[in-house]
Amino acid sequence: MTLIVRLKRFLNETGNVARFTGRFFSTGIKPRYENRELLNQCYNIGYLSFPLVGLTSFIMGLVLTMQLRPSLVEYGVESQLPVMVGLAIVREIGPVITALIFAGKIGSSIGAELGSMKVTEQIDAMTVSGIKPFKYLVATRVVATTLMLPLLTILGDGISLFGAYLGVNIRSVTSIDLFFLQVFKSLDFSDILPAIIKTLFLVLL
């Protein structure tokens, strides 16, 4: 019985997510566009998340480098540290960690904000004022997160690589030019683009 109830709940949730996505594409992206609210949300969601994402990315790059060094030294490939760290950050860790931080911060703040608006009848007041709350409150936030997460991921990757550069320089001396030359030499477009595209799906999740 419990299993059936859980399955039913899971299917209901899946149905709700599908309905939400369908509603977003059917109503959220039609005119009239809420450009002012979209810009406001880009500021709230993107700009105000930058310090947290930046700090986490910096620590991640620094710690990753410090933890990888002993293993690479053991095999005598310490010189490959920038390459390895660069690939790991840009391909996988950067987008996923940024998305997780972003989801934690933004998801909870959006949930709290909209919940409070519902309780204090602000959403009903919008409906009465001729505003479509789904379009004004939900679609703008979905579009803002979709635009901001890739940008934050790129910035976070850059800060993370700088943290990695400092990590490399704790035990050895490498110039910033040489470090980034090694990193970018190992990367090509097919490493960067899929990682950025991945963030678009992480936003919806």
Place this chain on the structure above:
Amino acid sequence: MEKVKNEAVIVIKDLVKAFGEKVILDGFNMTVEKGSNVVILGKSGSGKSVLIKCIIGLLQPDSGSIHVFNGNVPEMNEDELDEARSKIGFLFQSNALYDSMTIRENLEFPLLRHWVDIEKEEVDRLVSEALENVDLLHTLDMMPSELSGGMLKRVALARTMILRPEVILYDEPTTGLDPVTSREIEDLILKLQKKNHTSSIIISHDMNCVKNTADLVVLLLEGKCYTEGTYEELEQSADQNIKQFFE
């Protein structure tokens, strides 16, 4: 009889609304005449707020009709509802001011939505006039969190009036306010009604508010219109169901 029908701005017939098994409104009937204040009395949970949310189209009734400005609200599409809502003001119990916006932005919001082509100067003039009506012009650039409960209620009233609605729905306008502020809100309701010639439906438990504002009192009991009459008529009733509100 024919005269009453011609002057009616809201006609509710056989309205039924249930949430699951619980029937809230069970064949409710009511008529609001042009220029009159109708107060709806009823116990907590009797469906008063549900009723006015059905009138404004925030809730869809299960059956029955709500004729407002010659259109049946449950059958209106979104555009027709928006058009009707521009003529109906709604004062929420919690004021429902947008807490992320200044008082000016709160008042501009419905204006810019309903009157898309309105000039900036006209918006400023209407916002100032609306705040002047409630003696709160100095709060123009303040945030809702900086105002007291009574001031918030007056700003909410100004926002409700800014589109110059023909009908206003008040959801417990004096709840949570001290007697002096309550009296101020009642006076404002009457003053603005006189100025703009509006019709109103007021939900209230505050018998002073009922006495001061009502042209007609409707008692909502068990989902139906139990009785209606003037305050004085109901006050003198021997019926225990009516008397309990006046004791």
